[in-house]
Amino acid sequence: MSHHDVVVLGGGYAGLPAALRLARQVRDDEVSVTLVTAFPDFVERPRLHQVAAGQRIRAVPVADYLDGTAVRPVIGAATAIDPAARTVTVGRDGTRRFIHYDTLVYALGSNVDLAAVPGAARHAYGLVGTDAAAEVRTRLTALAGRTGRVAVCGGGMTGIEIAAEVAESQPGLDVVLVSGSAPGGWLSGRAQRHLARTFAALGVTVRTGRRVREVEHGALVLDQGDRVGFDLCLWAGGFRVPELARAGGLAVNDEGRALVDGTLRSVSHPDVYVIGDAAAVPGSWGAQLAMGCRTGGFTAPAAADAIAARLTGREAAPFHYRYFHECISLGRRHGLVQFLDADGSPKDRILTGRAAIAYKNATLNGAKLFFRHPGPVTARRRRVTASAAPARRLS
Ligand SMILES: Cc1cc2nc3c(=O)[nH]c(=O)nc-3n(C[C@H](O)[C@H](O)[C@H](O)COP(=O)(O)OP(=O)(O)OC[C@H]3O[C@@H](n4cnc5c(N)ncnc54)[C@H](O)[C@@H]3O)c2cc1C
Incomplete structure (x- = not known):
């Protein structure tokens, strides 16, 4: 088995933990994990309205989360993917480079x-x-x-x-x-x-x-x-996803979100996994999960585990999710947590006031804690099997 290159595009709520979790399950002399992301600092999007209102939110460099791991960072903007050549074009400061992948994790989010x-x-x-x-x-x-x-x-x-x-x-x-x-x-x-x-x-x-x-x-x-x-x-x-998936020929829906199977793999390109807001993840909730870090964050471990499983000769487990809550801040003194049924419909149960603010803060801080401890709890770096040769495009 030759060396296998995994490239993760996008260091947000989905891409960052996916890269970190995958790297914990494979040997770095056999599999390289590269994280390509546009900005050196992690962008905590759910707190951008707080930044706009004048609050100081501490920025954490992506490099801090990668420190001591085998994930290699590349700071730059992906401008194209070429699934036939298995390359990603990345630009920075007027320069352009091509990065090869055997497996691509597309996690460019939305905006x-x-x-x-x-x-x-x-x-x-x-x-x-x-x-x-x-x-x-x-x-x-x-x-x-x-x-x-x-x-x-x-x-x-x-x-x-x-x-x-x-x-x-x-x-x-x-x-x-x-x-x-x-x-x-x-x-x-x-x-x-x-x-x-x-x-x-x-x-x-x-x-x-x-x-x-x-x-x-x-x-x-x-x-x-x-x-x-x-x-x-x-x-x-409303949010819109980047055009790169569509332009690269991945199967996408009308909104441009990539169509994936139950293991987050592109239905058109089996060597590409799509997670977070960029993916239209089907399930008991319908044709696609709602966008959000509360949803997209959960696609990261599922994709990382599926890639690790397939590379090491095991069966990939399907993605499971159930809606649980929606946390809405209403300034710093008020908040609203809406608890949800598994299909995403609202329950009568809500949480309000400062308790809701504390709940939301705990949820957002929990996401960042997950970057430090991406799991699996008992991670085992298995050997890549010969049968894990890179898959080709489905015709
Ligand atoms: C003001 C605001 C409040 C929000 N509040 C909530 C909330 O309370 N709860 C909730 O669940 N969701 C909330 N969201 C939505 C949530 O932030 C997103 O759904 C979530 O970040 C999606 O995760 P992701 O990993 O798919 O994308 P992102 O977290 O956006 O990550 C995408 C990453 O890709 C990088 N990237 C993008 N394009 C390129 C490129 N071409 N090349 C290289 N890198 C690139 C970005 O810089 C980013 O690092 C909020 C969003 C906003 C704007």
Whole structure:
């Protein structure tokens, strides 16, 4: 068996633990694990609204998590994958390199979709990363002390969290949340009532039932042509996955999420595993898991174990998941934990207030603890078997 190269693309909630867990189960003289990721620091996306609101969130370098492991980091942006040649193109500082793989783990996540309506990319800010969150913080600081309006577009979890955080940190500003459907409309009745009370207490105004057609300089244009003026617009109208999977020829669904089997393997390319937001993972919940670190994080160990099993001559176990909770921060004094049935439907049971904030913090810190202890608890570095020769594309 020749040396086997595993390349993990994306060092986020799915890619980072997948690389770390796989490296614990194979011998590094037989299998190399390379993690390609765009930024030197781990981006804690679920805390970007806190960064935007002016809170200090300690950044942890990806290298810290890899220290003492056999995972080799490459900092750079993947710009293309070529499944036929089994290469990934990675760019950094104007240079370009090609990295070979035998097995690819595609974990490039998703990002705020600023292309959703005309003008959003130009006149609105999306929390697409640490730099964007810092830019929003600067803009909010400049507005503080004046009367001004912040329009938040999108009544999903991200829009709700941003609106609450901004309203709490800048009580002098008028925060309006504009959403086609009721914010948090998927939550239980109890949770929705709690959300409405909290928004009222924080001074967030909700304009619902109207979609944003366009974003202009200083104003949202709604579907019937009326306008909502703003001094700062924050776009949270949904996530979109990178185009690399589709462009590389992987089978994807209409949203561009890669189609995978029960072991997270691409249905078109058996040497490619797709995890996290980038994957459309089928199961008892339907055609795809909801995006989120609470879901995507669980695909990491399953993919790592499946790759290790196949390389070492064992059968890969199928991915199992059950929805359990959804944790929503509503500023630093309020929060909402919605407990879920296994299929993702909301239970009547919720947790609110500071207990919910503590619960959410514990969940996010737990994810980072998992990077330090990615398992398996009794990891055994087995030998690669001759039968683990790289698989070819399914025709
Ligand atoms: C403001 C906000 C709040 C959120 N709150 C929650 C929450 O409370 N709960 C929850 O479950 N989810 C929440 N999410 C969503 C959650 O952050 C994502 O669903 C989760 O991060 C997905 O994990 P992932 O590993 O698939 O992608 P990511 O964590 O985004 O990781 C993708 C990685 O790939 C890297 N990357 C991307 N493109 C390239 C490239 N071309 N080349 C190299 N590297 C690349 C990125 O830099 C990143 O490191 C929130 C998101 C935002 C923006």
